[in-house]
Amino acid sequence: MVMHMTVRVAVSGASGYAGGEVLRLLSSHPEVEIGAVTAHSSAGELLGTHQPHLRSLAGRRLEATGADTLRGHDVVVLALPHGASAEVAAQLGDDVLVLDCGADHRLVDAAQWTAFYGSDHAGTWPYGLPELLLDRGSRRQRDLLAGVRRVAVPGCNVTAVTLGIQPGVAAGLVETTDLVAVLAVGYSGAGKAAKTHLLASEGLGSAVPYAVGGTHRHIPEIEQNLRWVGADAVSLSFTPALVPMARGILATTTARLVPGVAASDVRAAWVDAYADEPFVHVLPEGQWPTTAATTGANTALVQVAVDERAGRVVAVTALDNLVKGTAGAAVQSMNIALGLPETTGLPLEGVAP
Amino acid sequence: MVMHMTVRVAVSGASGYAGGEVLRLLSSHPEVEIGAVTAHSSAGELLGTHQPHLRSLAGRRLEATGADTLRGHDVVVLALPHGASAEVAAQLGDDVLVLDCGADHRLVDAAQWTAFYGSDHAGTWPYGLPELLLDRGSRRQRDLLAGVRRVAVPGCNVTAVTLGIQPGVAAGLVETTDLVAVLAVGYSGAGKAAKTHLLASEGLGSAVPYAVGGTHRHIPEIEQNLRWVGADAVSLSFTPALVPMARGILATTTARLVPGVAASDVRAAWVDAYADEPFVHVLPEGQWPTTAATTGANTALVQVAVDERAGRVVAVTALDNLVKGTAGAAVQSMNIALGLPETTGLPLEGVAP
Amino acid sequence: MVMHMTVRVAVSGASGYAGGEVLRLLSSHPEVEIGAVTAHSSAGELLGTHQPHLRSLAGRRLEATGADTLRGHDVVVLALPHGASAEVAAQLGDDVLVLDCGADHRLVDAAQWTAFYGSDHAGTWPYGLPELLLDRGSRRQRDLLAGVRRVAVPGCNVTAVTLGIQPGVAAGLVETTDLVAVLAVGYSGAGKAAKTHLLASEGLGSAVPYAVGGTHRHIPEIEQNLRWVGADAVSLSFTPALVPMARGILATTTARLVPGVAASDVRAAWVDAYADEPFVHVLPEGQWPTTAATTGANTALVQVAVDERAGRVVAVTALDNLVKGTAGAAVQSMNIALGLPETTGLPLEGVAP
């Protein structure tokens, strides 16, 4: 016999890409009833005008984001611009599960927050990356998520880099003081605001770097994760580039190999780290992750190689920035927090080609 | 109380795009157990090598396509090249539900088959387009599918054009003697065989017409459908072009308006035709279908306008060629044939952006 | 011995896509010296900020668009939004060659202008489509361009459809009362203004129709052209869709074949019409135009087929909307007006793949 609960979920920021993806996943989640869908400037309009792909919800009317519309739900997902979550969350009861897809509650160090985001720190919430290998893998972040009522959903690039390199960090096989990560990122990662540099004319046929030289806001979050994994000190060079795809992140992360470590040990560490994970898969040797294989799925595909000439481990992660990178992470964390099976309602199969 | 059956399904042609999509849908179908997955030249290899996005099936081994591997299943889906289905099907019992994603059993007229496909006609099976408006809409094709054990799954372009224009044909509002359809088609519609003109280098940044001038094999199938709808005579100019997307068909179909018909009657006919259809949606006035809104979903989005200057109705359909155009149509027909709820296991929500 | 003149050319709207393309062509035009480059909201900024691909001009400073900056040039190219040209042009002397890439001076019929553009008609200038077959081909539009000092550059979609179908109209082989044109269009055709529906996230992986049902502003211009070619009455159903490419138009235009006309006569008419044209090429039988083959070039590739089942001629044109569709047409017309060889400075070779 299977017990069912029905969880009533409100989604704020429902006209944007992250909010839309949360709704896509929730619409086929067997234990969820979708409550209020709210927006800011689009309040009053049909959801179908903004999210024509969400057929089962196309006739829903967007309400204004605010405590009055969000109250009365078991769960509230906030898919708002950075800096907008704290005020909304403060108006919601402690018994409500609030999942913040924005950055506001991810960083522990208030100084780091201010250095990278330029505003006051809103505080820190439990971190929604269940596969994070705490204390060199002696436990995982999912152990800290059961029963919580606040979750900071990780950044999409952060998840890609962290999942890619953490097995080597946890096993002590790689040095963390000179990490280099370069990412090919799809345009939905840049949001839905109308900006000239995000136009299709600009993006088609081009690869476009941004936030080069240590300025990207995801850097302190990755460093924080790897310290939780067990690194003493972390230094990361991080460079993303937009490439002509709507979704997907391909993260190439390299680290110096600790001298004397064998390639077979490296592979074993990666395989072991994710052997029991439902959503993070180390591919067979010789097969490399592609972003298309993760489109629409809550999966991260990982592969690792040892470059003995260069003395570096190269780890590659592919994931869908809107699913495992955002909305899927939110739903996965929600499942854990509520005591549901962790995989409930989350697609394993990608939409490819 | 809900009754459950478990249907054991084999998929032949599992290394290709259509076969892969059938497997993607079946993997989340609650009443299905996936049995044999078979292929030709890839037999013996892991499915994950060819379909790395199908994570739950990645460890499955491809078997050789043949009666011995396909026997012992309740359902067999054939996703084989045109001309290869008949021989395989002949070896399967009459009690097995066989769904042919190829063209072999679609056409009634053997002469048409030979004219367009150049081989012997394999016979005609019940046609897997449940929404087809038979006899001017007095009944629908789904009425003919209950309990059948053979289904010819429609061509993807055929479904797009038929769903777009049939409401006007059924209602007698448009003339069928001078139809014009032009389609923008994604590359997966051209299959997975390695051919120079299908290379990414050739397709990126280009629009590429093919089968221009009345030679496309989907033409007689569309004409057959519209005669079933009620047209006396059908003449169709049909031009497809490949455009740089992996999936999707955007079909623009125009027909001369019958003199004296009002625009409001046109809209009403289209809305009425699909008012109760779970997968075919006429959009609100002024909103036009985009293929992205149907990616991965079993939906077809339709819109219609009357161009009074030109005296023509313009109907636009967007669908995913691999889902509503192929694999979703197969599963939808399977559901009907087996007496399951028609929508079982079929996604309504597209993966967008 | 070759005589050289140096023509001083100003470009207005230099921060946009059309203006940038005019500058790209002019930068390698052997008889041109580029003078003022002007813009509206970007005045004062470096051209290289907005057009980083124009390396030889990257250090140029954008000036404000106005009579004072544009005066003192032999030629002024206006690449401004519709409705903005007339006022600027009025301030320029009659001895200055002014080429308007906008729509303002294309239509003869003021009522048509107002119906489709909703403002007052600015008057009509000589039309910059040299290959237009006036009076059934007894002369061509280039004959009317020598020595002129005002040129209305045609619309990009207009050029594609006109070049595709006019040989049949001129030769009396096709009926013009029921034309159907459907176009796949690259995003640069929609301009550089930041709008949500033009974002890369929206366009990648999608085909997006717009201005369906007889509302597109290029319709009266095509009809006007075909009347100049010799049609008594013209009726056109016209449907464009954006597809994921930065440049390019693939126009499929169909017309009913006049009864009794042979396919060989059709081909001969098309071949003859363009036999001596430097930029419009009818491809060998069986080869179909692709937009990639025209990228960056001032060419239009044309192919035609007779669909005897449907009783229709299908003509396909590929061109680069920013070159033969806009900037190349401007330079070609400039060459003619100034008495330079028509092909001066215009690329024949496309940038493919």
Next chain:
Amino acid sequence: MVMHMTVRVAVSGASGYAGGEVLRLLSSHPEVEIGAVTAHSSAGELLGTHQPHLRSLAGRRLEATGADTLRGHDVVVLALPHGASAEVAAQLGDDVLVLDCGADHRLVDAAQWTAFYGSDHAGTWPYGLPELLLDRGSRRQRDLLAGVRRVAVPGCNVTAVTLGIQPGVAAGLVETTDLVAVLAVGYSGAGKAAKTHLLASEGLGSAVPYAVGGTHRHIPEIEQNLRWVGADAVSLSFTPALVPMARGILATTTARLVPGVAASDVRAAWVDAYADEPFVHVLPEGQWPTTAATTGANTALVQVAVDERAGRVVAVTALDNLVKGTAGAAVQSMNIALGLPETTGLPLEGVAP
């Protein structure tokens, strides 16, 4: 007065992407007459069948590649698969300028050749990267190219990484013992052979790594270059990924900063290195290279930043793999070898958007 010579050039491998691009550039080169165009399996066919964008050459007939067809030209460009050049070149006289776009004659170290290419070493030719900073910039590679009759054209990825990082190597500002380069590469870099993993269906919407972990054949060539620049020891981690564009390379190369070096010194070194280079441009501070800005042009755009947190310099290069990465490099080297102005016939302006 300008002296003109006419150089007769044959192109071998004319049906492929590199050969086609050589022809595109040569067709507008004022001192070149294109002679034989040769191919292997396509010999006897029209060039226009394989290169429909090369309009001025579309009627040329492909001849068989061989000494008899290639003889009698002043210049022969070989755009053949790796390993095929040596035999052809051996049959050409020492007075003929032979430019090899393949890898056969790039590496000095025969053991490296065998380790990465697995065949016998064909010998070493003068290296066609004029901007290479030999001996810490005391001279440049162009000094060694005047009058030569054999040129090994560099690899496309090699050029991108070398141009990006060499200013810091020459100036002694960066360490070369732990370089990391990650590249986003367009599909034409993978050639025109029909392979499943290069299909448009596979590439669209995906980022696809390859040759990960120190196996890419361009690694020893980059290391060789940087030793020529002045590095004592070079170690490079190199990871390319195909992204959905037909052309272009975006190379992100990072190196540890030598302790104590100021960011302003870094910028000055990069600006100085390329101040007089016609084709390599360091962008203004804050502006990052995009591949679209180099499409079709012989330019490389470079930008550099110092990431003080990570202690690394990040250099980004954008170029067109078929132009500055291959065909443009060949023509530029040809110009130097023949004593023509180096920039003759080479486009500076990219085709964007």
